[in-house]
Amino acid sequence: MSKPRKQVHLAAHFPGVNNTTVWSDPAGGSHIEFDSFKHFAQTAERGKFDFLFLAEGLRLREQGGKIYDLDVVGRPDTFTVLAAIAAVTEHLGVTGTINSTFNEPYEVARQFASLDWLSDGRAAWNVVTSWDAFTGENFRRGGFLPQEQRYERAKTFLQTAIELWDSWKGDEIVADKETGQFLSTPTAGSFAHKDAQFDIAGQFNVPRSPQGRPVIFQAGDSDEGRDFAAAQADAIFSRHSKFEDGQAFYADVKGRLARFGRTPDQLLILPSATFVLGDTDEDAAEIAREVRLQQVSPATAVAFLEQLWNTDLSGFDPDGPLPSFDPVVTDVEGLISKGRASVRQFAKDPVGLANEWRQIAAAKQLSAREVIVEVTGRQSFIGSAETIATEINRYVQEDASDGFILVPHITPGGLDPFVDQVVPLLQERGVYRTEYEGTTLRDNLGLAPIGAQVTA
């Protein structure tokens, strides 16, 4: 008898402020009106998805000293839009990316505990560090931390938040009208935490929420990030990679859990993924090519070149060859592109990367824009519904992932065809739920309740 089939986990990432989101499509709707979030969330729930995911960006991106205007610009506040989404859904988890640099543990802990209450146990936190002084200019606590301190702060921030959530055990609210006793103890919520980052003490003011604490996500693929996830996270949000690389990543991260006294079922691996769905595989490939051209307009192609070459290329012809001169080398702070994590990769070895792009251009006879289309592509699954369902299931059954966080390229309707066509095929194969199993996000992710972990 073969081992039981794993269940596929699916989540939906609201399309973000990258060029992968095609705002120019006639079907593209508002990125800020609540109806778009409602439509997207209700589609995800119709597809029995585990959760909706929101990224974070706390300063508008700039390039060459000007606000970057070629991609979608503008987004809502994370906590409040998730609370509003909780009002128009019943089962869908609500996952917010919140950084540990420009916030305080007491405030973030009470916001997540409140969100967990207001969603009846569906809150999740993707813990990230913020990396630049540029973003810090929007905050009273301002500034930024050196690389090594950012992870230190993230770890101790999360630890402090957990102490705050655990400061209420869950049985303190007696509310006995007859005796007049509301709290079982005057010390409910008492905490004290002191380390290099935080020195706080007092009483936390939100009683223990339905899940005990939000589900914890960690994003990022670095060695440090993997350890952080293995130690404390319930799920890891990683970049999509090729099948074999996915298996290697999966084995590596799951393999780290034992060191922290945890079992493989206590951490889900959910890579980000995009999809292009067609009636046939050939049809999907053709749509995918069109989408790539929409994602990389001539102006966007030049903007990408400017990011790598780190210089103003206004007037450059994107339909001609790549620039013949080499990129301007600088440290991260000297980059002309601000507020964009991807350019850190460019800064590592810009001349080497430019030479790679030149080799691709020469080998495939590509113009500058065609090179950008080629090298910045992030289309994970392209094909008919049958092909995509098969491929997703292969990744999950063969341990390249536990599922995917899907990012459509159209807001808000981009998820609809996936839910209508791919989800039923996964259900037919018995690898995807037809009804939600539980009432909390932890339940639906197949994670043990927090209380059970404590007493085990």
Place this chain on the structure above:
Amino acid sequence: MSDSPNLLHLAVALDGAGWHPAAWREPDARPRELFTPRYWVDQIQQAERGLLDFVTIEDSLRLQSDDPFAPDARTDRVRGRIDATLIAARVAPVTQHIGLVPTVVVNHTEPFHLSKAIATIDYASTGRAGVRVQLDARADTNAHFGRREAPPPLRREDYADINAPELRARLSESFDEAAAYVEVLRRLWDSWEDDAEIRDVATGRFIDRDKLHYIDFESKWFSVKGPSITPRPPQGQPLVTSLGHATVPYQLIARSTDVGFVTPFDATQAAAIVAEIRAEQEAAGRASETIHVFADLVVFLDNTHEEAVNRKARLDELAGGEYTSDALIFVGTASELADLLVEWQAAGIAGYRLRPGAVPHDLAQITDALVPELQRRGAFRTSYEATTLRGLLGLARPVSRYAAIGGRA
């Protein structure tokens, strides 16, 4: 923008099971549900059925305490709460008309975060968001945050003489910081002009970046660069409110808000407070702008005066002492309350923020008895006449301060 001078405005202030400390013990109270979304949705939908202008939701960054300066270790009162801003957001999609005004403690939070949070509630409610700004300089609250630059907390002895110059200087400093915070909120709401999103496929531009503006706010407390990450909200400027009991907080009302909550005990005091705020408003250069002065009242309402007095007495007995408040405590019938509201209206009070003594009883009395009574007197709306909170309060939608400048800021 119709704002009939005959009509008064009504808001309710929601806090736990009501404002009386024994309210949670009433037979119809739902103390075990205080932390559930259903509880808040029910209350606010009820307020909306009563055509009220808005609800405020109390909040704090510490456990409730009867002691104004320290934790009280009591176990016989409602303790614990959930974030008011998130309650407002959670209720926004399931209401249609009523304004949502959460309380926010400004001296420990980030104005950048709050600005986009209120803007997002404004989107989720299509134009019904506001905020009540509040200061909390208590030692126990400070200890929850790691800010080293926090000024030393105010203690009981600092309040020995309310008019002492040192106390006034300390309060002025705190309220100046609050005014700076509101200035950042307002600049960030204006930092995107309304028509900044252009989606120009020909040039590949999603926005016209000349219509986005750095706010470049600098002060001794904080600096914020901007622009907001959230486009200009539906109301342009969501409602800003605050509560005051003395000159320094009246100055904040005059400088920074659209609605000020005050606590007079009779019509004469009401007129004097309104006059003081108007003078401060003029001094702040806002004489031409509308600032509504609302009176706060704690209300215990029943069908007869005697029933109300008896109920209040019963609650006091349960609580182990007479309930006192910073605001006038009104005990009586809806008709008696309507007399008072109309009388104070003549003294310059534009509306009232009623604090129900016990929920659901006093909230239902407001919506089902007081409102019809005021309607009979021609003193309250009979249907919602506007789709935004600013509209309900007769406030125009302002153009962005940066649009007036034009071009690149």
